[in-house]
Amino acid sequence: MTVQPFMPWFAADTYMQRRRALCARLAERGVTSGKVLLIANVESPRNYPANCYPFRQDSSWLYFMGLGVPGHAAVIDLETGDTTLFADDVDLASIIWTGDLPSREELRQSCGAEKSAPLSEVARLADAARSGHIYCLPFSRPDQQRRLADLLGIAETEVSALVAAPLVAAVVSLREIKEPQEIAEMEKACAITADIHAYLLQHFREGWTELQAAHLVRERAAAHGCELSFATIATCRGSVLHNMPTAYRAGAGDIFLLDAGVEVPSGYAGDQTTTFPVGRQFLPEVRDLYQVLYMAYRHAVTQLGPGRRFLDIHLATCLALANGLKDLGILKGEAEGAVEDGALALFFPHGLGHMIGLDVHDMEGLGEDAVGYGQEVRRSEKFGLRSLRLAKTLRAGMVHSVEPGLYFIPQLLARAEAGNFRTRIQYDKVKPLLGIGMRIEEDWLITEEGARRLGPELDRSIAALERARMAS
Numbered sequence: 001m002t003v004q005p006f007m008p009w010f011a012a013d014t015y016m017q018r019r020r021a022l023c024a025r026l027a028e029r030g031v032t033s034g035k036v037l038l039i040a041n042v043e044s045p046r047n048y049p050a051n052c053y054p055f056r057q058d059s060s061w062l063y064f065m066g067l068g069v070p071g072h073a074a075v076i077d078l079e080t081g082d083t084t085l086f087a088d089d090v091d092l093a094s095i096i097w098t099g100d101l102p103s104r105e106e107l108r109q110s111c112g113a114e115k116s117a118p119l120s121e122v123a124r125l126a127d128a129a130r131s132g133h134i135y136c137l138p139f140s141r142p143d144q145q146r147r148l149a150d151l152l153g154i155a156e157t158e159v160s161a162l163v164a165a166p167l168v169a170a171v172v173s174l175r176e177i178k179e180p181q182e183i184a185e186m187e188k189a190c191a192i193t194a195d196i197h198a199y200l201l202q203h204f205r206e207g208w209t210e211l212q213a214a215h216l217v218r219e220r221a222a223a224h225g226c227e228l229s230f231a232t233i234a235t236c237r238g239s240v241l242h243n244m245p246t247a248y249r250a251g252a253g254d255i256f257l258l259d260a261g262v263e264v265p266s267g268y269a270g271d272q273t274t275t276f277p278v279g280r281q282f283l284p285e286v287r288d289l290y291q292v293l294y295m296a297y298r299h300a301v302t303q304l305g306p307g308r309r310f311l312d313i314h315l316a317t318c319l320a321l322a323n324g325l326k327d328l329g330i331l332k333g334e335a336e337g338a339v340e341d342g343a344l345a346l347f348f349p350h351g352l353g354h355m356i357g358l359d360v361h362d363m364e365g366l367g368e369d370a371v372g373y374g375q376e377v378r379r380s381e382k383f384g385l386r387s388l389r390l391a392k393t394l395r396a397g398m399v400h401s402v403e404p405g406l407y408f409i410p411q412l413l414a415r416a417e418a419g420n421f422r423t424r425i426q427y428d429k430v431k432p433l434l435g436i437g438m439r440i441e442e443d444w445l446i447t448e449e450g451a452r453r454l455g456p457e458l459d460r461s462i463a464a465l466e467r468a469r470m471a472s
Helices: 012-028 059-064 092-098 104-111 119-130 142-152 156-160 165-175 180-203 210-223 284-302 310-327 335-340 368-372 410-418 427-433 462-470
Strands: 035-039 045-048 073-077 083-086 115-117 233-235 255-260 272-277 399-402 405-407 437-439 442-446 451-453
Touching: 012 059, 012 073, 012 104, 012 165, 035 059, 035 119, 035 142, 059 073, 059 165, 073 119, 083 104, 083 119, 104 115, 119 142, 119 156, 142 156, 165 368, 180 210, 180 255, 180 272, 180 442, 180 462, 210 233, 210 255, 255 437, 272 284, 272 437, 272 462, 284 310, 284 399, 284 405, 284 427, 284 437, 284 462, 310 335, 410 427
Parallel strands: 083 115
Antiparallel strands: 035 073, 073 083, 233 255, 255 272, 399 442, 405 437, 442 451
């Protein structure tokens, strides 16, 4: 299987330009002196030091440095714009396990850093850190905060104080707008992801376990030289939003939900969801629900474009779902009221989408609100709305998922029946549907003119899904 490369995926100039752009974005925010300290991930032991999980490099490190080797650090001087790479050459004791890794000088040249130094020299930055002249991004892994404290020779509490909000905002403003070469990588990830979904749609058999489906996804990803971008959701219990695959055997009356994506060797992710009948056709009551979902999805993607708030597109999609459920007799009263008072959120409790890029939920290690809201939108505390990962205004170059769903969650609807929504929901129509969950998801690029799907279209209409199942 192809693994994430040691050397940068793009040309050295790409990383140099990104680092210079970061200095400019920080200057716009009034930060013109000091140093940005970046730190690469290290190996993560499963149960003892020599037995590690598969290595995945930190995404911000990949964006600004591009190097897939674990354990290094870098400093960007905000006054000069120069970058120093801190790295050690591989020693003879390690070579027998790792092979001959690139030298520090080869790494420096490949990422366009102006200088290099041994890793131990990070300790020289301790005084600057204590005086507030070192800026860091949030640490998504606690071991990285401890490691940086050890490298600097300062306390962990002092390291946590280095996290700088202006740096987070500057990084988000850069990474959220994808370069053409990034979009090309994401096209690959989305194309392979769509191929895997189409393959499972055509080959899934009644009697398969959920685990068998998930293993097939991993095998197909490996055949393309890719890793998974997240743990596959492959389930007949779609009402559990992140249900992990089990030994449950799919029956002809079940519907199957596959939420899966790949990460190409450059680190960029795809993320799609397909819901289909295990048998040859949807059962009538499920078919009606799926048509509501499909039409809401189609409506959502027509709303995409630069200058549109994703929050507003989410609410418009909620209204389309509410109207559909009202037509089926599941919701009572005005559809607008069901969206406003949260009754619709009982059936669609999550957000319409999230940013996607080097992470499947792009940059969320920097803070979900910083990435999806910024300064222009405040996160709502209302049920359903508080789960939105993306709400701010869309700009050309952003890539995000669009993923409406309909879920009949038994515990949630039981509480609603006993609580505030007795007059909003026709429970005799809901009870036969308990446990059903469905979602449609694709990844979209915002363009100057509107938006376009990344990767090929996988037709998720009822007619197309049933044709594929009949031919299986």
